[in-house]
Amino acid sequence: MADLEGRVVAVTGASSGIGRAIAIQSASEGARVACCGRNAEKLEAVRSELPGDGHAVYIFDSEDLPGVESMAAAIAKGMGPLGGFVHSAGVSVTQLLRDTSYDVMEDLLRINFTVFLAFARGACRRGRYVQSAMSVVGISSMAALSADSGMSIYAASKAALNASIKSLAKEYASRGVRFNGICPNPVNTPMTDKARFLMGDSAFAEFIEKSMPLGLIEPEDVADSAIFLLSDKSRRITGSLLEITSGASSFSYV
Amino acid sequence: MTLEEKISLIEETIEADKLNADMELKDVDVWDSLGRLSIIIMFDQKFNKNLNAETLAAFKTVRDIADEME
Incomplete structure (x- = not known):
């Protein structure tokens, strides 16, 4: 049996990258996936390439936090009780x-953390x-643990995410909900395209x-870890932050 | 924007003491990796321009930066 057979899993930021x-x-x-994000067209494209049936697209606006909360409720109502987020x-x-x-500070904290x-x-x-099959995974960053110049806001948003995961793991353990985080070093996504552009292809490589x-x-690579943390294979693991360093102890673009 | 205004904006961006157009950037102590990052962000915010590695490396004098500020 597949690791997430029968589960409903909601993923924010499902339109690209991780x-x-x-x-x-x-x-x-085997999961039915709620692809959540702000760009309907891109999310629909991802949904259409997912294997299996029963997947759906949900749109949210990160500036509307009560709307994000209602969306979670709507997913549970429309697709069935959640087994992963x-x-x-x-x-x-x-x-x-x-x-x-100040706009950049507030936007970043809201999207990365408050949402x-x-x-x-x-x-x-x-x-x-x-109950007992609900796993929440936050995609964090190694920047939360040790960040270089220019990363104060990003690192703080991810450190906030990590700290909330630690606390929520305790708050929800008796209800069978697990909370874990994954902290990768920079991942090959559209997010790192900017660094690649700034440094030039060969210097970046x-x-x-x-x-x-x-x-x-x-x-x-990050998805492999997320699937592990969503699945019953990690059923006794909660409040942990999994580091994906690729051997790098610290990291700096600046 | 006059040349003087551009130079003044560069001074403010990288927190440099008095600059002039013909000064070589290698002689400007705050033209380091942080100074370059601030210039990249200033171009993005004020001129809607993305500087890449090549453009940045081609800046030799203060005037070179000012010329790019269009």
Whole structure:
């Protein structure tokens, strides 16, 4: 039997990068996937390539947090009680404190962190999840543990995510809901395209080769860990942060 | 935008003391990786322009940066 057979799994940020890879692998493992994000067209494209039936697209606006909470409830009503939720929606900025704006700070904290809380709040209510088979996974970052210049806001948003995962793991353990996080170093996604553009292709390749001895991390690598944390194979694991370093101890684009 | 205004914006962006157009960037102590990052962000925010590695590496003098500010 596949690892997520019969489960309903909601994935935010499912339209690209890590979220897309997690949606695809969840479906391959037998889950029905709620592809959540803001771009209907891109989400529909991902939904149409998922193996199996019963997948759906849900649109949310990160500025409307009560709307995110209601969406979680709507997914449970429309697709059945949730067996998994992955918050993969995220944005990254590399900006020095002197260059950033309050809008950037607030947007980033909301998308990377507060949306996670709003969704979890909507999903982790009696009747909306399957007791003892509900796993919540936050896609975080190694930046939360040790970040270089220009990452203060991004790192803080991911550290906030990590801290909330630790607390929620305790808060919900008796109700059979698990919370874990995954902290990768930079992953080969549209998010790293900017670094590639800034550094130039060859300098970027050289940089990755030097700093990540095990190779550039692919979205599928992160998805493999997410599937493990969603599945019963990790049924006693909660409140943990899984590090995907690819051998790099620290990381800096600046 | 006049040349003076552009130079003033560069000074403010990288927190440099008085610059002039013909100064070589290698002699500007705050033209380091952080200074370059601030210039990239300033171009993005104020000129809607994405600087890439090649453009950045081609900047030799303060005037080179100012010329790109269109």
